[in-house]
Amino acid sequence: MAHLNRLTSIRSLSRASQISSIRSSWSRAISSPTSRAYSAASGANEAKASSHSVKLFTALGAAAAGAVFWSQMPANKQAECEAPSKKEEKKVNKTAEADQKRKLEGLTKDSPMRLRMEAYNKRLQAEITAAIEKLDGEGKFKVDRWNRVEGGDGISMVLQDGKVFEKAGVGVSVVYGMLPPAAIAQMRARHPNIGDSKEAMPFFATGISCVMHPHNPNAPTVHFNYRYFELGSVDGGEPISWWFGGGCDLTPAILYEEDAVHFHRVIKDACDKHDPRYYKDFKKWCDEYFYIPHRGERRGIGGIFFDDLDDKSQDELFAFVQTCGNAFLDQYVPIMERRKDMPFTADDKHWQQLRRGRYVEFNLVYDRGTKFGLLTPGARIESILMTMPLTARWEYMQEPDLKAHGKLLEILRAPKDWIPL
Secondary structure, eight states: OOOBSSOOEEOOOOOHHHHHHHHHHHHHHTOSTTSBOOSSOOHHHHTSBTTTTHHHHIIIIIITTTTTSOTTOOOSSOOOEEOOOHHHHHHHHHHHHHHHHHHHHOOOTTSOHHHHHHHHHHHHHHHHHHHHHHHHSSOOOEEEEEEOTTSEEEEEEEEESOSSEEEEEEEEEEEEEEEOHHHHHHHHTTOTTSOOOSSOEEEEEEEEEEEEEESSTTSOEEEEEEEEEEEOOOTTOOOSEEEEEEEEEEEOSSOOHHHHHHHHHHHHHHHHTTOTTHHHHHHHHHHHHTEETTTTEESSSOEEEEEEEOSSOHHHHHHHHHHHHHTHHHHHHHHHHHHTTOOOOHHHHHHHHHHHHHHHHIIIIIOHHHHHHHHSTTBOHHHHGGGSOSOOOOOTTOOOOHHHHHHHHHHHHSOOOOSOO
16 A cells, blocks of 8 residues: 655546556455455445445555555556646646645645545644654654645655664655546446536545554564545545545554454444444454465454445544544553563564564565555655565575464464454
């Protein structure tokens, strides 16, 4: 769920024959009932395939805007990318310039949502990296700032070879671009308020994402991302359509059920503050998304996942996303404090490396943000692959120790409800 130094936009899907196999595999990956756009719409609308909108966010938010971390974004079709025309660049710059002026004047509660979400993402990134540096005790985040001529910027922050964390990354991306008619038409099935445009339309995407891989095999890997997308804001005006997406998930090598319960309880409490449906629906969606078909197991023990969220007002959903983002440190730091200094054996470390191999398999084979980023011209490969652990292992015909890890494997094959629903 990569940063580009130049703007990319989705081109007409004329080379369908060359990408049909990829489309087919992605469509199968999200064919389950909960992989549908989440809203309060009628049953007919609920039956439509998910993320006709998010596929564009994957392309322009994942590939063009640092979806190196945005590992959970669904996309059931793929589109190619190319640089925009000079006319399109001019349109994008007008919107970006209008927003830059607003930021210089100071944001208020009445500022456009795109600017408030951007500001929140950058503030949350600073809070999380400061807390993680304190937890690590030695490691420091390397700060990689980037700007886009066409509008937008990003900050990739990576801690590597620390005392506690082998690798930890927190990234923020802000991208302005132009969406061509072919891509707009795909989105219309999910967002009927989008008109039948014969011309390119401006879009905006911003997100914050995080992946952390600890040294100690008793301590779990964690991932989260929260994002916002809008379409059709001309010269900084109101968008035609908008939505939120995101989620969080935990990937332990050694299962401690109290850690799983804690992680899920914190995010359930966050969801319950906004809608009693959210945790149940989004937990199921998360379990289905992180499935590795060729292994018959999930990547981890779940969390929540949601996309195309536009069933309430912008302010209500922004509040929900903030509650989830603010919950991250409460979800993860207590677990790390319990596990980071625990003794472990060579066998424990060996098992961690094998489980990381599964993590890599999911990210490279099934994760839509990573796949699209690698296929996008001009992508920043370092950013796309930042989610990967420094070390992993694959062994031929490896037989796990079922006495030590059988319970974890059972849950990876049949997800468990950690919190009463």
